[in-house]
Amino acid sequence: MPSILHKETIVIGFIVGVYALWIVCTFIVQFKGTKAATIINNLDPLGVVPVWTFFAPHPLTHDFQILYRYKLSDGSETSWRIIHQPFSGIDFIINPHKRYRKAILDHCSIFCSTILTTTTDPNDIKLSLPYIAILYHISSNVSNPLADEVQFTIATSYNTDKNHIGKVVFVSNYHKVNSNEY
Amino acid sequence: MSIDSIILLTQRLVAIGIIIQCLESLLILKQYKAGGIFDWEILRTARKFTLNAPTRNLFDFIFSYNNYIVIIAIQITTSLLLFLNLSAIHPVIAPSICLLCLILNNIRHTVGTEGSDQMTVIVVFSLVVIYATSILTVKYIAVAFIASQLFLSYVIAGIAKLISEPWRSGKAFTELNQSESFGHKKLFSFLNRNQRTAKHLSRLIISMEIILPFLMFLGTPYVYLFLLSALIFHFSVAVTMKLNCFLWAFSSAMPSAYFISAHFFS
Numbered sequence: 457m458p459s460i461l462h463k464e465t466i467v468i469g470f471i472v473g474v475y476a477l478w479i480v481c482t483f484i485v486q487f488k489g490t491k492a493a494t495i496i497n498n499l500d501p502l503g504v505v506p507v508w509t510f511f512a513p514h515p516l517t518h519d520f521q522i523l524y525r526y527k528l529s530d531g532s533e534t535s536w537r538i539i540h541q542p543f544s545g546i547d548f549i550i551n552p553h554k555r556y557r558k559a560i561l562d563h564c565s566i567f568c569s570t571i572l573t574t575t576t577d578p579n580d581i582k583l584s585l586p587y588i589a590i591l592y593h594i595s596s597n598v599s600n601p602l603a604d605e606v607q608f609t610i611a612t613s614y615n616t617d618k619n620h621i622g623k624v625v626f627v628s629n630y631h632k633v634n635s636n637e638y
Numbered sequence: 639m640s641i642d643s644i645i646l647l648t649q650r651l652v653a654i655g656i657i658i659q660c661l662e663s664l665l666i667l668k669q670y671k672a673g674g675i676f677d678w679e680i681l682r683t684a685r686k687f688t689l690n691a692p693t694r695n696l697f698d699f700i701f702s703y704n705n706y707i708v709i710i711a712i713q714i715t716t717s718l719l720l721f722l723n724l725s726a727i728h729p730v731i732a733p734s735i736c737l738l739c740l741i742l743n744n745i746r747h748t749v750g751t752e753g754s755d756q757m758t759v760i761v762v763f764s765l766v767v768i769y770a771t772s773i774l775t776v777k778y779i780a781v782a783f784i785a786s787q788l789f790l791s792y793v794i795a796g797i798a799k800l801i802s803e804p805w806r807s808g809k810a811f812t813e814l815n816q817s818e819s820f821g822h823k824k825l826f827s828f829l830n831r832n833q834r835t836a837k838h839l840s841r842l843i844i845s846m847e848i849i850l851p852f853l854m855f856l857g858t859p860y861v862y863l864f865l866l867s868a869l870i871f872h873f874s875v876a877v878t879m880k881l882n883c884f885l886w887a888f889s890s891a892m893p894s895a896y897f898i899s900a901h902f903f904s
Binding site for chain 1: 658661662663665666669672673674675676677679680681683684685687741744745747748749750751752753755756757759760763767771773775776779780783786787790791792794795798799801802804805810811813814815816817818819820821823826876877880881882883
């Protein structure tokens, strides 16, 4: 009987320890940008420590749109086209395009903040994950068989006018389509 | 309600949310193929342990297109087992496999995740803890942990808005609604026309997020007000901000908040 009680105490102690650590980490990561929060985020590749600040202190006030155009084999350029980010109409029940839109948003947000804060060679941003991800996504889904090169733009937009493009944040160079030469 | 009924309700609610998430992933499977926005070939470069050997080969295998579909299928199956309260061999197996799939999903999606994913992991982890032992105290601790994370989520969100001038003035609330991703066009038009209302609504949200969770400490019937307000809040967030899975993830934590309040503070 005493050994069972002892075992139970160890189990309870361990679980309390794990939960207490989780709560403490939850507190710390809310202070984004601090050294402690960065350390915890780096130690949490599984993404189990939550950030509960939801849309604060500065919420997203616009969308990001990715536009692209092709340079054709004869040297002419097509008009800009927009990457469609669809909605289902019953999004409050099932929202299949949510992750796609959020991924575009995350890539663009990270990329734009990198542009604003980078102190290194601007060409280095071409090696950043968001840049490569966006370029790869566009160049892998080329709709024009005559396309030789592709260029993309990141712009802000607002829901007040669905087709309203706000500010162009970034324009890429031309890149060969279906090529690894980024 | 007994603690076992609370746990059952919790696992049913969280299972619904996970099944919806899985169906959503199945509907955009194209995005997980080569050239899709979730192409693993690109996203694996985000983390050292998925980019470098020897773990790289393991994750490349797990997250190959066909195997990722298997992960989603396993996740649906284990969630159904949780919803129906059916146990395969041992009750801890279904939540454990489900948790593993959720964590793999977190690794797979270096972009595109949201707060409901984190609450889902918290709840399912606690279900694993609950079913892994037969100790009653552990059940109480796990339920208390879920309740405390729910409490923290609202209070922290409220304080983060309180210290933000744009939120206090209602500007942030209005402008959030002008985005297509998380906004609502008609609500934006209304708030933009009625900026005093926007300010009052924004302050009401901040006050509710900070104050209402403390009703947990007053026991029943006060906790009902907190939970009902939270449910209405998440339903309106699902409708206006299209964040449908928040409703299920956060609802799944509410039975725990009720239990802790009714059991320890009434």
